[in-house]
Amino acid sequence: MATQISLDDTFAALADPTRRAILARLLDGEASVAELAQPFALTVRAISKHVGVLEQAGLVTRSRSAQKHLSRIELKPLRDIDRWLDGYRKLWEGRFDRMEDLLRRDADKPE
Amino acid sequence: MATQISLDDTFAALADPTRRAILARLLDGEASVAELAQPFALTVRAISKHVGVLEQAGLVTRSRSAQKHLSRIELKPLRDIDRWLDGYRKLWEGRFDRMEDLLRRDADKPE
DNA sequence: TAGTTCTGGAACTAGTTGGTTCTATAAAGC
DNA sequence: GCTTTATAGAACCAACTAGTTCCAGAACTA
Known part of the structure; x- marks a missing residue:
């Protein structure tokens, strides 16, 4: 079973505008960390961490295709x-x- | 105009189980801080702070009736x-x- | 007036968050 | 094999959070 996600984690993940923008971007399809980082004035590492938070909250899953780790939105939370x-x-x-x-x-x- | 509330603040306020429980309690009607604190193993001051966060996020408004400050749920956020x-x-x-x-x-x- | 009740301000603490930089690793391209 | 690209780990920092305790003020109660 996919480890139970708490409302706590989901709400906390959504309380950041950068993370909500990342989610919105993922409506257009899967994307790599580098692609997700492009619109922001932040380091790629910072975006990578945001994606990590979204992943922890179950809002994103990742599949690595070569070096690129593609992020994909998950709707359950x-x-x-x-x-x-x-x-x-x-x-x-x-x-x-x-x-x-x-x-x-x-x-x-x-x- | 009632100072614009950000989704950031709303999501952050809802990311705490105590605050969500307080909101749920307010569905039953207005309540004082002391009443809201009753079900929790926390100091009244801690609950007062939680209500403050909810108020900041526009999820609660307060009206003082004597010493009791009655909290009321607000639905807009x-x-x-x-x-x-x-x-x-x-x-x-x-x-x-x-x-x-x-x-x-x-x-x-x-x- | 004196005491009690309800609440918020101030100061403090431990833990978390959002960001950085620098380094390591894994896969592709040449 | 060497270089480049894409990402995560580690260490660090400043700011914020959730909680505490102690104190002060406002308003009822006797």
């Missing part, structure tokens, strides 16, 4: 976040006053 | 994450082989 959001989504999808009701539900309870 | 996910959601909602096509689209380009 994103789906996990999506499912986590489900618990809150109903609050903004309902009518606004119903949302207010939910939020205040306990506040008026006699305890 | 969560909706922002939901919208950010939109860019990826189509990949796991489509048929799997179409997703594969998208991912490999560039890999086979003659360049």
Whole structure:
């Protein structure tokens, strides 16, 4: 089984704009570290570390083709976040006053 | 205007299980710091700091009623994450082989 | 007024993060 | 075989984080 990824790691990995940009780039297809580094004013090593963080968080897998290690986006952790959001989504999808009701539900309870 | 919140801050705030638990608790209604601290083996001060982080990230607003400062969940940053996910959601909602096509689209380009 | 309750500020600590540089290794190209 | 290219390991640094303890202030309670 693919070692369980925590929401902690996923959220932490996504909390960096460089890493989110790398993920977005990977929507266009697999890429090597050098290719991923190209748009940034950072060393290739720094980008390599960012990819490592994404890999740790399960958001990226790598396959080496010759010297190039191709990175590829993995969707499962994103789906996990999506499912986590489900618990809150109903609050903004309902009518606004119903949302207010939910939020205040306990506040008026006699305890 | 309510000072613009960055995805960086939102993701970072959500990368901590204590803070996610606090948010979940706030689904049941507003609560004071002391109330929020009750389920945790942490000092009230530590929880107060966590609430501060959530507040910084726009996930919580506070209103003081007497000494009690009531925290309330705010949904906008969560909706922002939901919208950010939109860019990826189509990949796991489509048929799997179409997703594969998208991912490999560039890999086979003659360049 | 005095005491209690609720919270935030300040100062500190240990551990983590995001970046650097320099070095090593593995595969391709000549 | 030597050189180049692509990447990761190691060591380092400055900044930030999550926690603590101690103290101060604001507002209820008696």
